Amino acid sequence: MLITIIAGAFVLGVVILVHEFGHFIVAKVSGVFVKTFSVGFGKKLLKKRFGDTQYALSALPFGGYVKFAGEVDESTDDAPAEEPPSGEVPDREISPEKYFRNKRVLIKSAVIVAGPLMNFVLAIFIYTGIYNFQGIRVIPTTTIGHVIPDSPADSCGLQVWDEILAIDGKQVANWGEVNDAILEDWDSAKRFEVLRGGEKIDIGFKGKVKDNRISLGFLPHIPAKIGQVKRDAPAYKAGMRTGAIIEAINDTSITSYYEIEDVIHPRPGIPLVIQWSFDGEAHVDTVVPEAKKILKEGSKTELRIVGQIGVGPYYERKQVGFLKAVQMGSTAAYRMTAEILSFLKLLFTGKAGLDSLGGPILITQMAGDMARWGFNYLLYFLAFFSINLCIFNLLPFLPFDGGHLVLFLYEGAAQRRVNRRVREILTQVGFALIILLMTFVVIMDISRCAGTSPGLF
Incomplete structure (x- = not known):
């Protein structure tokens, strides 16, 4: 449980903080007065003003927020207001030309887009780092x-x-x-x-x-040699580690990794006698596969329940140069983006159900699951989630960044600001839909944990 909580906080914290840093750095460069940049939310535990900006460490370490001068309803974030805003420069002492709302459409759009863009850059950075330091399979x-x-x-x-x-x-x-x-x-x-x-x-x-x-x-053909062992999984508890070789399951000889899957997948919860060796020493253990949901072969949305003992195949690795790693990292981020957009298309066309979505509980569970496979797997998940945040933040609905961007582009084309009341209504409707969706996905998360169906629809 502790690993899951730490991994979930790490993933959520990093992607949100990087997102807000994107808004922050472009705002600074563009001459927008940044009043506060906070690591975390809630009560400020530590704060120090450097130049115009107050930098803070807040109580809840799940990301952060940026607060601009003159945001009003055009805020990129819903930063928690403090009464009084101790340490912050009051708007009345700031030149109106530095107000966010008074900047040109191009600058406001750049500040808005910078958040999601930084999430995409983070994914490229992670993939590149993995390829550069670990090489390729x-x-x-x-x-x-x-x-x-x-x-x-x-x-x-x-x-x-x-x-x-x-x-x-x-x-x-x-x-x-x-x-x-x-x-x-x-x-x-x-x-x-x-x-x-x-x-x-x-x-x-x-x-x-x-x-x-x-x-x-x-x-x-991949030999029946174990490359990764998931911490606390049945294989790990039986003593299997990287380099172990599975030789037989229930007296059925095993010669390849796919034969391991063929025997274990159809038998969730059924005890299996596994003969394996490690460093020349033979072992025989009874292992009970856990029931896990995975995608059906050839499907992007349909799930099936299989047995798993928490092992992955062994691969040799080859080092690549830095430029090659950058190329491969960029390609990996592009392909992941295409996969997510393809899923969104299925979602909006009704070919994938809303039960395919997950909320903070599922995200935290998945982060913990990846952490148990190893830190590099957690980094892969971090890159995946960062691209997800990038795409969802660009959806053209308030209060997402994409919704603000659409309004700014409209203002640029119409040469006038959107009526404040209209903006408020659009924001309220957007928040209501988000709350409804989040309520649904949290119920789905809880039902997954309980192994039941919520029975809502």
């Missing part, structure tokens, strides 16, 4: 370990244990080269030269697009 084989039924690979006759020797006459030495050869002009038919039972076979192959994804239907 390398699968030093071209042997097929799993073929998905009714997939393009299954249809063309590829089989488990086929070794891919060449694609369109070009030899491949590892799985990365297999992927590169397929994705290059991916929508054209390919010729695979494979080795099966000592005999070379020529097979025609063509992938297809499903739900905006390229579907191939086959995966590499």
Whole structure:
């Protein structure tokens, strides 16, 4: 529980603080008078004024806020007001030309967009750091370990244990080269030269697009060697650690990681006798898989319950240069953004239900879950959540940043400000919808914890 709380506070705190820092730094550069920049919310525990701005450390360490001079109804944040605002410069002592509301539309828009943009930059920074310091996964084989039924690979006759020797006459030495050869002009038919039972076979192959994804239907052979072990999971409690090799489950011989999944996934809550070895020492333990919800194969929204013992496959890693890491980090952030936008499309078109959403409880649970896998997994989740915050903040509804941006752009086009009463009504409606949505997702979070359905709709 403590790990979950700390991980949740870390994720929420970092993404919100980075978001507010984006507003803060662009406002400063643009000549907006920043009255307060606070780390955390609530009562100010420590505060110190440097120059024009009061910097504060507040009681609740979940992010922070920025307070501008002359915000009125055009605030980018709903910062908690203090009576009196001790240590802050009162508006009457500030030149009106430094008021946020009196700045040009371009400046106000830049200040607004800077928050979500910083969240996107944070994701790129995290992905780049992971690639730069940990390198990339390398699968030093071209042997097929799993073929998905009714997939393009299954249809063309590829089989488990086929070794891919060449694609369109070009030899491949590892799985990365297999992927590169397929994705290059991916929508054209390919010729695979494979080795099966000592005999070379020529097979025609063509992938297809499903739900905006390229579907191939086959995966590499990965040995039954454990790469990651989730803290406090059944495998961890049994003593398994990184480098352990699973040799048999219920007397069924295991030769690849996919066979581990094939045996464990259908058996949540059912005791399994696992034979495994570590550092040359043999072990036999009875392990009970936990019931977990994961996405159905090929689906972005449908879930299924499977058994899991908390292990992940082992991968070798290859170091890459900094510029390559930046390129890969940017690509990873772009792809994650595309995935989230694709999900939003499903949500708004009714193809995904509101029960697919999660609130602060689920976010905290997921952060704790990732932390138990390891700090690098928590960083991946931090990047994912930061992109989520970026996208949702750009939705064109008040009080999101996107809603303020739409109003500023309207003001620029119409050359007049939006009526204050209209702005208040739009903000109140927006807040009401957010409260309604948050109430729903919190109920969903609680129902997930209790393992029940809320039965609201």
